[in-house]
Amino acid sequence: MEAGKVVRVYKDFFTVADTELCVSKDEILQIIQVEDRHWVKCRGCRGEGLVPSANVIVVEEVPRDLEDGHFLLVADVHFGAEREGDLSLLRGDIVIGKQNLV
Numbered sequence: 001m002e003a004g005k006v007v008r009v010y011k012d013f014f015t016v017a018d019t020e021l022c023v024s025k026d027e028i029l030q031i032i033q034v035e036d037r038h039w040v041k042c043r044g045c046r047g048e049g050l051v052p053s054a055n056v057i058v059v060e061e062v063p064r065d066l067e068d069g070h071f072l073l074v075a076d077v078h079f080g081a082e083r084e085g086d087l088s089l090l091r092g093d094i095v096i097g098k099q100n101l102v
Contacts, residue, residue, distance in 0.1 A: 001040055005031045007056035008092060021049030026092035028074040029056065045076050062094060071097045 001007070009027040013020075021042060023029065029042035029051065039050045062072070073096070075089040089095070 001031055001034055001053060001056075001058060003031050003033055006059045006062045006094075007031060007040075007042065008059050009051075009056050011055040013051055013055045017050075019050055021047060021051050023051055023055065026090075028059065028092050028094065045074075059094070063096060066096065069098070073097045 007029050009023045009025055009029065012025055013023050015022055021029075021044065023042075023044065023046070027044055029044040031040050032043050032048060033041040034053075035041060035050060038053055040053045040056065042048060042051045042056070066072070072094060075091055075093040075095070078091050079087075079089045081088040087095070
């Protein structure tokens, strides 16, 4: 594992330590720093902190060379399509954004 890599949580980790980050299965995080072989400092939707490296796996299918103006989005919750043309997403799905609608 190395800084900058995107990882998926495959095992929940709950903590009360200020320097550690609680994470849940299927969450997507980015590694900020590798502390040692047991811990990685990660950033996610809940903030940043240390996570056991044994609880995460590197996501290999993340696109690295995005076109100008495109960006990566990660689904934080399940979303079922409500009408024709909507995209259903599962928590942890990664999609490429082409246009900011807000």
